Amino acid sequence: MSSIYDYSVTDGQGNEVSLADFKGKVIMIVNTATGCGFTPHYEPIEKMYEDMHDKGLEILDIPCNQFGGQAPGSDADIHEFCTLHYNTTFPQMKKSDVNGENELPLYTYLKSQKGFEGFGKGKAAIAMKMMCAAKDLKYASKPDIKWNFTKFVIDREGNVVARFEPTVDMEEVRKFVEKLVG
Numbered sequence: 001m002s003s004i005y006d007y008s009v010t011d012g013q014g015n016e017v018s019l020a021d022f023k024g025k026v027i028m029i030v031n032t033a034t035g036c037g038f039t040p041h042y043e044p045i046e047k048m049y050e051d052m053h054d055k056g057l058e059i060l061d062i063p064c065n066q067f068g069g070q071a072p073g074s075d076a077d078i079h080e081f082c083t084l085h086y087n088t089t090f091p092q093m094k095k096s097d098v099n100g101e102n103e104l105p106l107y108t109y110l111k112s113q114k115g116f117e118g119f120g121k122g123k124a125a126i127a128m129k130m131m132c133a134a135k136d137l138k139y140a141s142k143p144d145i146k147w148n149f150t151k152f153v154i155d156r157e158g159n160v161v162a163r164f165e166p167t168v169d170m171e172e173v174r175k176f177v178e179k180l181v182g
Helices: 039-055 075-086 105-113 123-135 170-181
Strands: 008-010 016-018 026-032 057-063 151-154 160-164
Touching: 026 039, 026 105, 026 170, 039 057, 039 075, 039 170, 057 075, 105 160, 151 170, 160 170
Parallel strands: 026 057
Antiparallel strands: 008 016, 026 151, 151 160
16 A cells, blocks of 8 residues: 555444545544553643644544553543543544554554654653663664654645654644644
């Protein structure tokens, strides 16, 4: 497959969602977890969705339990948590793997388009570097998703134009997306 629009995902109710339905829109795809230190990212993500959805922003939330078992509940449990605690209204997909032999084909494609470029600076970045290095000294050379709340941004033409690690300040993510949405 050669385009983001060739992929589909399954929503939390079991319906197939084709990314072709989002042609001409800016898309942010994020792997999430309800019990993570980055879980508060839900709040600025929801604010972005509220502020920019009518201008052409779509957000796909793909819960994932591969990082510290931090999304242990069912799809219904995760949805309830997000709507209760963060009033999320953006589409939430079925809990899925983003790395490994059972990873979503969409994530294979996303990682092939935007590999890992580092965690940046600051305390969270240092902590993530240490944690990843403890598991795999060569982690930085691999495109795998390193943790929850990694965000991929796709422009209106279907190009994967950015990958933001969870350590990136959400205001920086918002400014980037705002430029694309226009």
